[in-house]
Amino acid sequence: GENVEQHPSTLSVQEGDSAVIKCTYSDSASNYFPWYKQELGKGPQLIIDIRSNVGEKKDQRIAVTLNKTAKHFSLHITETQPEDSAVYFCAARDPRGAGSYQLTFGKGTKLSVIP
Amino acid sequence: DVKVTQSSRYLVKRTGEKVFLECVQDMDHENMFWYRQDPGLGLRLIYFSYDVKMKEKGDIPEGYSVSREKKERFSLILESASTNQTSMYLCASNRWAQGLETQYFGPGTRLLVL
Numbered sequence: 567g568e569n570v571e572q573h574p575s576t577l578s579v580q581e582g583d584s585a586v587i588k589c590t591y592s593d594s595a596s597n598y599f600p601w602y603k604q605e606l607g608k609g610p611q612l613i614i615d616i617r618s619n620v621g622e623k624k625d626q627r628i629a630v631t632l633n634k635t636a637k638h639f640s641l642h643i644t645e646t647q648p649e650d651s652a653v654y655f656c657a658a659r660d661p662r663g664a665g666s667y668q669l670t671f672g673k674g675t676k677l678s679v680i681p
Numbered sequence: 682d683v684k685v686t687q688s689s690r691y692l693v694k695r696t697g698e699k700v701f702l703e704c705v706q707d708m709d710h711e712n713m714f715w716y717r718q719d720p721g722l723g724l725r726l727i728y729f730s731y732d733v734k735m736k737e738k739g740d741i742p743e744g745y746s747v748s749r750e751k752k753e754r755f756s757l758i759l760e761s762a763s764t765n766q767t768s769m770y771l772c773a774s775n776r777w778a779q780g781l782e783t784q785y786f787g788p789g790t791r792l793l794v795l
Contacts, residue, residue: 567740575721600783609685609771609786610724655723667712667731668739669784673723 568593568660572672579646580680587675589656590638598659599639600669601630603652610655614641646679653677684708685787687772693793700759702790704772711777713755714739714784715747718769730755731777762794 569592579585591599597618602610616623616630616639623630627646632639643650653676657669688703706713714729716739726739728747736747744766748756755774759766769791773784 572723602786607788609773609788611786612783615783667729667737668714668726671724673721 568596568658568670570656570658570670570672572656572675574675575673576676576678578678578680581646581648583646585641585643585646585650585677585679587641587654587656587677588638589640589658589672590636591658591670592637593658593660594634594637595662596658596660598661598669599630599632600657601641602655602657604655604674605652613654643677646677648679648681651677651679685772685774685785687770687787687790689790690788691791691793693795694759694762695795696763698759698762698794700762700792700794702757702759702770702772702792704755704757704774704787705753706755706772706774706785707753708774708776708785709752710774710785711752712775712784713749714773715745715755715757716771716773717741718771718789724771727757762792764794766792767794768792 572589600615603613604610627644629642653674655674656672685706715727716724730736730749746758771789772787775782775784
């Protein structure tokens with residue numbers, strides 16, 4: 567099955583700086599890569615996703631890049647704000663068999679934005 | 682707005698009790714999922730269902746069972762709760778859409794087994 571590694575596990579940045587979280591996946595067939603943000607006491611919420619036919623996607627201060635050859639994808643947050651402080655999860659979907667229904671998640675990155 | 686609701690935010694049970702966690706979604710989604718979330722381990726899939734009365738094991742099904750009698754409702758059952766099942770439980774749902782659609786999560790149930 568798919569295996570997703572996420573780094574770093576914790577990240578502290580000054581307000582206004584950029585934050586980058588990286589994930590690698592093991593199965594070259596994986597074709598969908600969402601990123602979730604989980605605030606304290608809440609369930610994860612999608613912030614951006616990318617499909618394997620796209621190399622980069624941007625939504626305001628958030629961007630995701632995908633390198634299929636190297637099997638890694640990254641989340642970039644620019645001009646960080648205190649409300650960006652949360653746990654971020656990457657995930658990957660293998661389109662084959664039972665995996666076509668499931669996402670495999672990374673272990674999460676706790677981002678702290680220091681005012 | 683998609684809404685996934687879970688029956689309890691916090692639950693305290695005793696070892697050996699039978700525990701029911703309920704999840705309801707209001708968007709007519711085909712797929713529903715149960716995860717547990719533990720510090721340092723991320724989200725791990727327990728069971729999922731792609732249709733009424735259908736279920737598939739995820740990565741950690743041992744000690745759990747599920748029930749999906751209606752499309753909007755997916756229940757997680759701990760037949761005999763144990764202390765190592767103390768965790769945060771998250772329910773999620775999505776449309777089939779060939780899997781290329783995000784999962785929508787509920788707020789979670791924090792279960793403590795004493």
